[in-house]
Amino acid sequence: MATTIVTPSCLGNEIANNYNNPPLAPIPIIDISLLSSCSEEGENELQKLKLALTSWGCFQAVGHRVESSFLDKVSEITKRFFALPMEKKHKYDREANSLEGYGNVPNVSKKIIFNHSERILLKVAPENERRIERWPCNPTDFGDVLDEYSAIMKSTSRFLLMQRRIRLLNLEKNCFLNAYRDEELIGARFNYYPESASSDIVVGAEAHSDVSGITILLQDKEVEGLQVLKDGQWFRVAILPDALFVNVGDQLQIISNGIFKSPMHRVIVESKKERISVAAFHLPKYEVEIGPVQSLMDENRPQQYMRLKDYRGF
Numbered sequence: 001m002a003t004t005i006v007t008p009s010c011l012g013n014e015i016a017n018n019y020n021n022p023p024l025a026p027i028p029i030i031d032i033s034l035l036s037s038c039s040e041e042g043e044n045e046l047q048k049l050k051l052a053l054t055s056w057g058c059f060q061a062v063g064h065r066v067e068s069s070f071l072d073k074v075s076e077i078t079k080r081f082f083a084l085p086m087e088k089k090h091k092y093d094r095e096a097n098s099l100e101g102y103g104n105v106p107n108v109s110k111k112i113i114f115n116h117s118e119r120i121l122l123k124v125a126p127e128n129e130r131r132i133e134r135w136p137c138n139p140t141d142f143g144d145v146l147d148e149y150s151a152i153m154k155s156t157s158r159f160l161l162m163q164r165r166i167r168l169l170n171l172e173k174n175c176f177l178n179a180y181r182d183e184e185l186i187g188a189r190f191n192y193y194p195e196s197a198s199s200d201i202v203v204g205a206e207a208h209s210d211v212s213g214i215t216i217l218l219q220d221k222e223v224e225g226l227q228v229l230k231d232g233q234w235f236r237v238a239i240l241p242d243a244l245f246v247n248v249g250d251q252l253q254i255i256s257n258g259i260f261k262s263p264m265h266r267v268i269v270e271s272k273k274e275r276i277s278v279a280a281f282h283l284p285k286y287e288v289e290i291g292p293v294q295s296l297m298d299e300n301r302p303q304q305y306m307r308l309k310d311y312r313g314f
Protein backbone atom coordinates (compact mmCIF):
# COMPACT_ATOMS: atom_id res chain seq x y z
CA MET A 1 0.00 0.00 0.00
CA ALA A 2 2.95 2.31 -0.27
CA THR A 3 2.90 4.73 -3.14
CA THR A 4 5.42 6.89 -4.88
CA ILE A 5 7.69 3.99 -5.67
CA VAL A 6 11.18 5.42 -6.11
CA THR A 7 12.26 4.51 -9.61
CA PRO A 8 15.97 4.37 -10.51
CA SER A 9 15.79 7.86 -12.02
CA CYS A 10 14.83 9.21 -8.59
CA LEU A 11 17.65 7.51 -6.81
CA GLY A 12 19.93 10.52 -7.26
CA ASN A 13 17.62 12.52 -5.03
CA GLU A 14 17.42 9.71 -2.56
CA ILE A 15 21.19 9.57 -2.30
CA ALA A 16 21.42 13.33 -1.97
CA ASN A 17 19.16 13.10 1.02
CA ASN A 18 21.07 12.57 4.20
CA TYR A 19 20.92 8.92 5.15
CA ASN A 20 23.35 9.34 7.98
CA ASN A 21 21.70 10.08 11.23
CA PRO A 22 19.36 12.96 10.47
CA PRO A 23 18.06 14.88 13.52
CA LEU A 24 15.24 13.62 15.67
CA ALA A 25 11.84 14.94 14.58
CA PRO A 26 9.94 17.09 17.06
CA ILE A 27 6.77 15.27 16.02
CA PRO A 28 3.80 16.27 18.16
CA ILE A 29 2.69 13.81 20.82
CA ILE A 30 -1.09 13.84 21.11
CA ASP A 31 -3.07 12.40 23.98
CA ILE A 32 -6.04 11.22 21.96
CA SER A 33 -8.07 10.48 25.09
CA LEU A 34 -8.42 14.25 25.50
CA LEU A 35 -9.75 14.85 22.02
CA SER A 36 -13.39 14.36 22.87
CA SER A 37 -13.23 16.66 25.88
CA CYS A 38 -14.42 20.25 25.68
CA SER A 39 -12.13 21.25 28.53
CA GLU A 40 -9.29 23.68 27.99
CA GLU A 41 -6.93 20.72 27.94
CA GLY A 42 -9.01 19.13 25.20
CA GLU A 43 -9.00 22.34 23.15
CA ASN A 44 -5.22 22.59 23.48
CA GLU A 45 -4.79 19.01 22.35
CA LEU A 46 -7.04 19.71 19.41
CA GLN A 47 -4.93 22.68 18.36
CA LYS A 48 -1.83 20.51 18.62
CA LEU A 49 -3.54 17.91 16.44
CA LYS A 50 -4.40 20.54 13.84
CA LEU A 51 -0.81 21.71 13.73
CA ALA A 52 0.42 18.14 13.51
CA LEU A 53 -1.81 17.29 10.56
CA THR A 54 -1.22 20.48 8.63
CA SER A 55 2.54 20.63 9.12
CA TRP A 56 4.06 17.20 9.78
CA GLY A 57 1.11 15.16 8.59
CA CYS A 58 1.77 12.80 11.47
CA PHE A 59 1.84 12.50 15.24
CA GLN A 60 2.58 10.06 18.02
CA ALA A 61 -0.72 8.99 19.60
CA VAL A 62 -0.73 8.27 23.31
CA GLY A 63 -3.77 7.78 25.53
CA HIS A 64 -5.20 5.34 22.98
CA ARG A 65 -6.17 2.80 25.64
CA VAL A 66 -4.76 -0.19 23.79
CA GLU A 67 -3.10 -2.34 26.43
CA SER A 68 0.64 -2.33 26.25
CA SER A 69 0.63 -6.11 26.72
CA PHE A 70 -1.63 -6.48 23.68
CA LEU A 71 0.67 -4.31 21.53
CA ASP A 72 3.50 -6.59 22.66
CA LYS A 73 1.46 -9.57 21.52
CA VAL A 74 1.04 -8.00 18.05
CA SER A 75 4.80 -7.46 17.85
CA GLU A 76 5.37 -10.98 19.09
CA ILE A 77 3.24 -12.71 16.42
CA THR A 78 4.99 -10.55 13.81
CA LYS A 79 8.43 -11.66 14.97
CA ARG A 80 7.36 -15.28 15.22
CA PHE A 81 5.90 -15.30 11.72
CA PHE A 82 9.01 -13.81 10.13
CA ALA A 83 11.24 -16.17 12.10
CA LEU A 84 9.69 -19.13 10.28
CA PRO A 85 11.81 -20.92 7.69
CA MET A 86 11.53 -19.36 4.24
CA GLU A 87 9.59 -22.27 2.75
CA LYS A 88 6.84 -21.85 5.36
CA LYS A 89 6.54 -18.12 4.66
CA HIS A 90 6.41 -18.74 0.91
CA LYS A 91 3.14 -20.60 1.47
CA TYR A 92 1.60 -17.14 1.84
CA ASP A 93 3.25 -15.60 -1.23
CA ARG A 94 1.52 -12.74 -2.92
CA GLU A 95 -0.35 -13.97 -5.97
CA ALA A 96 -0.04 -12.25 -9.34
CA ASN A 97 -2.39 -9.23 -9.57
CA SER A 98 -2.91 -9.10 -5.83
CA LEU A 99 -1.48 -6.75 -3.27
CA GLU A 100 -2.17 -9.23 -0.52
CA GLY A 101 0.32 -11.81 0.68
CA TYR A 102 3.95 -12.32 1.59
CA GLY A 103 6.94 -10.97 -0.33
CA ASN A 104 9.40 -8.19 -0.70
CA VAL A 105 10.31 -5.53 -3.22
CA PRO A 106 13.43 -6.23 -5.31
CA ASN A 107 16.60 -4.28 -4.68
CA VAL A 108 17.20 -1.77 -7.46
CA SER A 109 20.64 -0.44 -6.65
CA LYS A 110 24.08 -1.94 -6.23
CA LYS A 111 25.50 0.94 -4.19
CA ILE A 112 22.95 0.94 -1.42
CA ILE A 113 20.97 -1.96 -0.07
CA PHE A 114 17.37 -1.06 -0.88
CA ASN A 115 14.19 -2.64 0.34
CA HIS A 116 15.95 -4.90 2.77
CA SER A 117 12.67 -6.18 4.07
CA GLU A 118 10.03 -8.86 4.07
CA ARG A 119 6.38 -8.02 4.42
CA ILE A 120 2.97 -9.57 4.45
CA LEU A 121 -0.13 -7.54 3.65
CA LEU A 122 -3.58 -8.82 4.61
CA LYS A 123 -6.97 -7.27 4.05
CA VAL A 124 -8.75 -7.22 7.41
CA ALA A 125 -11.86 -5.14 6.61
CA PRO A 126 -14.52 -5.38 5.40
CA GLU A 127 -14.69 -8.70 7.19
CA ASN A 128 -16.55 -10.45 4.37
CA GLU A 129 -13.64 -9.67 2.03
CA ARG A 130 -11.03 -11.26 4.26
CA ARG A 131 -9.18 -14.17 2.73
CA ILE A 132 -8.71 -16.07 5.93
CA GLU A 133 -7.20 -19.03 4.09
CA ARG A 134 -4.25 -16.73 3.25
CA TRP A 135 -3.68 -15.66 6.87
CA PRO A 136 -0.74 -17.32 8.56
CA CYS A 137 -1.73 -20.14 10.89
CA ASN A 138 1.74 -20.20 12.33
CA PRO A 139 2.09 -18.85 15.00
CA THR A 140 -1.22 -20.41 15.89
CA ASP A 141 -2.64 -17.29 17.54
CA PHE A 142 -1.81 -15.06 14.54
CA GLY A 143 -5.41 -14.95 13.28
CA ASP A 144 -6.97 -14.28 16.68
CA VAL A 145 -4.54 -11.51 17.52
CA LEU A 146 -4.96 -9.93 14.08
CA ASP A 147 -8.74 -10.13 14.36
CA GLU A 148 -8.68 -8.30 17.69
CA TYR A 149 -6.09 -5.79 16.50
CA SER A 150 -8.17 -5.06 13.37
CA ALA A 151 -11.22 -4.17 15.46
CA ILE A 152 -9.09 -1.79 17.54
CA MET A 153 -7.56 -0.22 14.44
CA LYS A 154 -11.00 0.25 12.91
CA SER A 155 -12.43 2.03 15.92
CA THR A 156 -9.30 4.12 16.47
CA SER A 157 -9.22 5.22 12.81
CA ARG A 158 -12.91 6.09 12.88
CA PHE A 159 -12.46 8.00 16.11
CA LEU A 160 -9.61 9.99 14.56
CA LEU A 161 -11.57 10.69 11.39
CA MET A 162 -14.74 11.68 13.12
CA GLN A 163 -15.70 14.24 15.67
CA ARG A 164 -12.74 16.38 16.58
CA ARG A 165 -11.12 16.66 13.20
CA ILE A 166 -14.38 18.03 11.99
CA ARG A 167 -14.61 20.66 14.69
CA LEU A 168 -10.99 21.45 13.96
CA LEU A 169 -11.88 22.83 10.57
CA ASN A 170 -15.48 23.76 11.28
CA LEU A 171 -16.75 21.06 8.99
CA GLU A 172 -20.09 19.39 9.03
CA LYS A 173 -20.38 16.26 11.11
CA ASN A 174 -18.90 13.07 9.70
CA CYS A 175 -17.84 14.64 6.43
CA PHE A 176 -14.64 12.58 6.20
CA LEU A 177 -16.42 9.36 6.98
CA ASN A 178 -19.10 10.34 4.49
CA ALA A 179 -16.35 10.67 1.93
CA TYR A 180 -15.59 7.03 2.75
CA ARG A 181 -19.29 6.23 2.18
CA ASP A 182 -19.19 4.85 5.70
CA GLU A 183 -17.45 1.64 4.82
CA GLU A 184 -13.73 1.37 4.87
CA LEU A 185 -11.02 -0.90 3.64
CA ILE A 186 -8.36 -1.80 6.16
CA GLY A 187 -5.12 -3.51 5.22
CA ALA A 188 -2.59 -4.64 7.80
CA ARG A 189 0.99 -4.81 6.68
CA PHE A 190 3.55 -6.58 8.81
CA ASN A 191 7.05 -5.37 7.99
CA TYR A 192 10.27 -7.15 8.85
CA TYR A 193 13.71 -5.68 8.28
CA PRO A 194 16.26 -8.45 8.83
CA GLU A 195 19.74 -7.78 10.13
CA SER A 196 22.27 -7.51 7.37
CA ALA A 197 25.89 -8.60 7.07
CA SER A 198 26.71 -5.33 5.32
CA SER A 199 27.82 -2.28 7.22
CA ASP A 200 26.60 -0.05 4.38
CA ILE A 201 23.44 1.98 4.45
CA VAL A 202 20.45 -0.28 4.56
CA VAL A 203 17.21 1.17 3.26
CA GLY A 204 14.39 -0.93 4.64
CA ALA A 205 11.65 0.96 2.82
CA GLU A 206 12.23 3.58 0.17
CA ALA A 207 10.75 7.04 0.42
CA HIS A 208 7.01 6.88 -0.14
CA SER A 209 3.74 8.33 1.01
CA ASP A 210 0.85 6.02 1.94
CA VAL A 211 -2.14 5.41 -0.33
CA SER A 212 -4.38 5.32 2.73
CA GLY A 213 -6.65 7.89 4.34
CA ILE A 214 -4.79 7.38 7.57
CA THR A 215 -2.17 4.90 8.68
CA ILE A 216 -1.64 3.74 12.24
CA LEU A 217 1.80 2.29 12.74
CA LEU A 218 3.01 0.14 15.57
CA GLN A 219 6.75 0.67 15.65
CA ASP A 220 9.42 -1.64 16.95
CA LYS A 221 9.93 -0.91 20.64
CA GLU A 222 13.68 -1.19 20.52
CA VAL A 223 14.99 -0.46 17.06
CA GLU A 224 14.55 2.93 15.42
CA GLY A 225 14.33 3.26 11.67
CA LEU A 226 11.39 5.37 10.56
CA GLN A 227 12.22 8.76 9.04
CA VAL A 228 9.89 11.53 7.87
CA LEU A 229 10.52 14.27 5.31
CA LYS A 230 9.50 17.82 6.19
CA ASP A 231 10.42 20.93 4.21
CA GLY A 232 13.06 18.99 2.29
CA GLN A 233 14.77 17.67 5.40
CA TRP A 234 14.71 14.08 6.71
CA PHE A 235 14.07 13.52 10.40
CA ARG A 236 14.29 10.40 12.54
CA VAL A 237 11.13 9.39 14.36
CA ALA A 238 11.80 8.59 18.00
CA ILE A 239 10.57 5.42 19.61
CA LEU A 240 7.99 6.25 22.20
CA PRO A 241 7.06 3.05 24.01
CA ASP A 242 3.40 2.14 23.48
CA ALA A 243 2.67 5.20 21.32
CA LEU A 244 1.06 4.55 17.96
CA PHE A 245 2.49 6.58 15.10
CA VAL A 246 -0.35 8.04 13.01
CA ASN A 247 0.17 9.56 9.59
CA VAL A 248 -2.11 11.12 7.02
CA GLY A 249 -2.23 9.20 3.74
CA ASP A 250 -2.68 10.55 0.21
CA GLN A 251 -6.45 10.08 0.22
CA LEU A 252 -7.03 12.23 3.28
CA GLN A 253 -4.74 14.84 1.73
CA ILE A 254 -7.07 14.83 -1.28
CA ILE A 255 -10.28 14.81 0.78
CA SER A 256 -8.99 17.71 2.92
CA ASN A 257 -8.10 19.63 -0.27
CA GLY A 258 -4.43 19.52 0.68
CA ILE A 259 -4.87 20.97 4.16
CA PHE A 260 -3.69 17.78 5.82
CA LYS A 261 -0.33 16.60 4.53
CA SER A 262 0.50 13.04 3.53
CA PRO A 263 4.17 12.92 4.52
CA MET A 264 6.95 11.15 2.63
CA HIS A 265 8.60 8.66 4.90
CA ARG A 266 11.15 5.87 4.66
CA VAL A 267 12.90 3.31 6.79
CA ILE A 268 16.66 3.25 7.26
CA VAL A 269 17.68 0.31 9.38
CA GLU A 270 20.70 -0.41 11.45
CA SER A 271 22.30 -3.35 9.78
CA LYS A 272 23.15 -5.11 13.04
CA LYS A 273 19.63 -5.31 14.38
CA GLU A 274 16.41 -6.71 13.01
CA ARG A 275 13.35 -4.52 13.17
CA ILE A 276 9.60 -5.00 12.79
CA SER A 277 6.59 -2.71 12.37
CA VAL A 278 2.88 -3.20 11.74
CA ALA A 279 1.00 -0.67 9.61
CA ALA A 280 -2.81 -0.51 9.57
CA PHE A 281 -3.95 1.32 6.43
CA HIS A 282 -7.46 2.76 6.66
CA LEU A 283 -8.88 3.93 3.33
CA PRO A 284 -12.05 4.32 1.30
CA LYS A 285 -13.02 1.29 -0.78
CA TYR A 286 -11.58 1.46 -4.28
CA GLU A 287 -14.98 1.88 -5.95
CA VAL A 288 -15.85 4.93 -3.84
CA GLU A 289 -15.25 8.24 -5.59
CA ILE A 290 -13.39 10.70 -3.41
CA GLY A 291 -12.52 14.34 -3.82
CA PRO A 292 -11.99 17.48 -1.78
CA VAL A 293 -14.76 18.25 0.69
CA GLN A 294 -16.88 21.11 -0.66
CA SER A 295 -16.55 23.28 2.43
CA LEU A 296 -12.76 23.23 2.18
CA MET A 297 -12.77 24.90 -1.20
CA ASP A 298 -13.26 28.63 -1.69
CA GLU A 299 -11.76 31.47 -3.69
CA ASN A 300 -8.71 31.54 -1.41
CA ARG A 301 -8.24 27.84 -1.61
CA PRO A 302 -9.53 26.50 -4.92
CA GLN A 303 -9.94 22.79 -5.58
CA GLN A 304 -6.48 21.19 -5.52
CA TYR A 305 -7.41 17.68 -6.68
CA MET A 306 -9.79 16.09 -9.17
CA ARG A 307 -12.42 13.70 -7.94
CA LEU A 308 -11.26 10.14 -8.46
CA LYS A 309 -11.73 6.54 -7.48
CA ASP A 310 -9.56 3.44 -7.42
CA TYR A 311 -6.74 5.57 -6.08
CA ARG A 312 -3.37 3.79 -6.14
CA GLY A 313 -0.98 6.70 -5.83
CA PHE A 314 -0.20 10.15 -7.12
Ligand SMILES: O=C(O)CCC(=O)C(=O)O
Nearest residue numbers: 002189191226267277279
Ligand atom coordinates in the same frame (compact mmCIF):
# COMPACT_ATOMS: atom_id res chain seq x y z
O1 LIG B 1 8.44 0.24 9.18
C1 LIG B 1 8.06 1.39 9.34
O2 LIG B 1 8.37 2.04 10.35
C2 LIG B 1 7.22 2.09 8.29
C3 LIG B 1 6.53 1.17 7.34
C4 LIG B 1 5.76 1.90 6.29
O3 LIG B 1 5.98 3.06 6.03
C5 LIG B 1 4.70 1.21 5.55
O4 LIG B 1 4.46 0.01 5.79
O5 LIG B 1 4.04 1.88 4.71
Ligand SMILES: [Fe+2]
Nearest residue numbers: 002209210265
Ligand atom coordinates in the same frame (compact mmCIF):
# COMPACT_ATOMS: atom_id res chain seq x y z
FE1 LIG C 1 4.37 3.90 4.79
